[in-house]
Amino acid sequence: MPLDWRSKLIHSQATAPEGFRSLATPTYRGSTTLFTSAADVTDHWDQEHVRYSYGLYGTPTSFELAARIADLEGAHYCFITPGGQAAIALIYLTFARAGGHVLVPDSVYGPSRALAERLLSRLGVETEYYDPLVGADIRHLLRPTTQLIWCESPGSVTMEVQDIGAISKAARQAGVVTALDNTYAAGVLFDAFSAGVDVAMQALTKYIGGHSDVLLGSVTTRDHGHYQALGDARQLLGMGASPDDCSLAIRGLQTLAVRLDQLERSTLAVARWLEQQPEIARLRHPAFDSCPGHGNWKRDFAGSASIFSVEFAPSMPRDVIVRLLDELKLFKIGYSWGGVISLVMPHFNLRRRLPNHDPSIVRFNIGLEAVGDLIADLEAAFSAIR
Ligand SMILES: Cc1ncc(COP(=O)(O)O)c(C=O)c1O
Numbered sequence: 001m002p003l004d005w006r007s008k009l010i011h012s013q014a015t016a017p018e019g020f021r022s023l024a025t026p027t028y029r030g031s032t033t034l035f036t037s038a039a040d041v042t043d044h045w046d047q048e049h050v051r052y053s054y055g056l057y058g059t060p061t062s063f064e065l066a067a068r069i070a071d072l073e074g075a076h077y078c079f080i081t082p083g084g085q086a087a088i089a090l091i092y093l094t095f096a097r098a099g100g101h102v103l104v105p106d107s108v109y110g111p112s113r114a115l116a117e118r119l120l121s122r123l124g125v126e127t128e129y130y131d132p133l134v135g136a137d138i139r140h141l142l143r144p145t146t147q148l149i150w151c152e153s154p155g156s157v158t159m160e161v162q163d164i165g166a167i168s169k170a171a172r173q174a175g176v177v178t179a180l181d182n183t184y185a186a187g188v189l190f191d192a193f194s195a196g197v198d199v200a201m202q203a204l205t206k207y208i209g210g211h212s213d214v215l216l217g218s219v220t221t222r223d224h225g226h227y228q229a230l231g232d233a234r235q236l237l238g239m240g241a242s243p244d245d246c247s248l249a250i251r252g253l254q255t256l257a258v259r260l261d262q263l264e265r266s267t268l269a270v271a272r273w274l275e276q277q278p279e280i281a282r283l284r285h286p287a288f289d290s291c292p293g294h295g296n297w298k299r300d301f302a303g304s305a306s307i308f309s310v311e312f313a314p315s316m317p318r319d320v321i322v323r324l325l326d327e328l329k330l331f332k333i334g335y336s337w338g339g340v341i342s343l344v345m346p347h348f349n350l351r352r353r354l355p356n357h358d359p360s361i362v363r364f365n366i367g368l369e370a371v372g373d374l375i376a377d378l379e380a381a382f383s384a385i386r
Helices: 005-010 060-073 084-095 110-123 135-141 164-174 224-237 243-254 256-275 294-300 318-327 371-385
Strands: 077-081 101-105 126-130 146-152 177-181 199-203 217-221 280-284 307-312 343-347 361-365
Touching: 060 077, 060 217, 060 243, 077 084, 077 224, 084 110, 084 146, 084 177, 084 199, 084 217, 084 224, 101 110, 110 126, 126 135, 135 164, 146 164, 164 177, 164 294, 217 224, 243 256, 256 280, 256 307, 256 361, 256 371, 318 343, 318 371
Parallel strands: 101 126, 101 146, 146 177, 177 199
Antiparallel strands: 077 217, 199 217, 280 307, 307 361, 343 361
């Protein structure tokens, strides 16, 4: 049928030559995805059975990213979400129900705490905070209504490294689901599934994206029932992820190993330098004895990453600490971490039950600048306030 030029714009017969082979994964965009026959029409999300039914559930680009993350983490299934916080929300909304009880470490990422307090409470779910170093004693906190034990290791800002094996074992014995925020380990420095975790998540925004220009999350599991429950909830919540962002994450994966190696070395060097300064009372870096749960890190982790915190001496006024941070030139002040640029962030009013004090904590994220320049930047800032 000869077409009007207006229709040709939309139903073009022109095609590019075949045979192009590239090293890069193509970026497949698409909301509508086509069925070959009206008889095949379905609105199911499960790519295991229906492959492609709607762009929201995934395109080859997002499925490739998901498959790569699942493979790296030793999981069987992976969902990509629009961000790390979306991954957290997906897990809570899948496993927590009205009348239920969830256990959350006191050191949990702030917006994860806020979700429990401001959203789950409205849905009739009770949140109880536990000491992140509780280990096997978590069993004393389990109730008949406990539906989920959340873990995050190391904890946000205060960096407590949890005994995930002991917590998962107690949970399994009681038939309770465990979920782990495994972002610090980039899904590779800590083996969540060997430790017995049921569901793991990462903010791919951090080390996988790696360049502070993409927001994505992942949720992984080995369990087919959990996969079905998570997939249903994800469809209902409309949590699609941009294929363009997925393509950036796939690119990021290729350099993850070299970035993590360098970040570990530079971070250890900066942390060692900071530890020597008289203004610093305590270093919270998983690879140092002074970090709560350091023994768990030594036993369970294959390395350390790019964030750590310092507690300033109580004699240091907060306005002086603020001046110190403002003096820094290479370290920028901003949220998030895992990129190539060094960051610093004060955390003065942490909502934590820390024993009887409210220390002035600052978190550092070390980037890929030359480590000598980073230390020189710190030296200049400390000199300026002394
Ligand atoms: C430990 C942890 N989990 C989850 C998130 C949330 O990730 P996103 O920023 O992609 O929502 C963050 C972000 O800072 C985080 O630090």
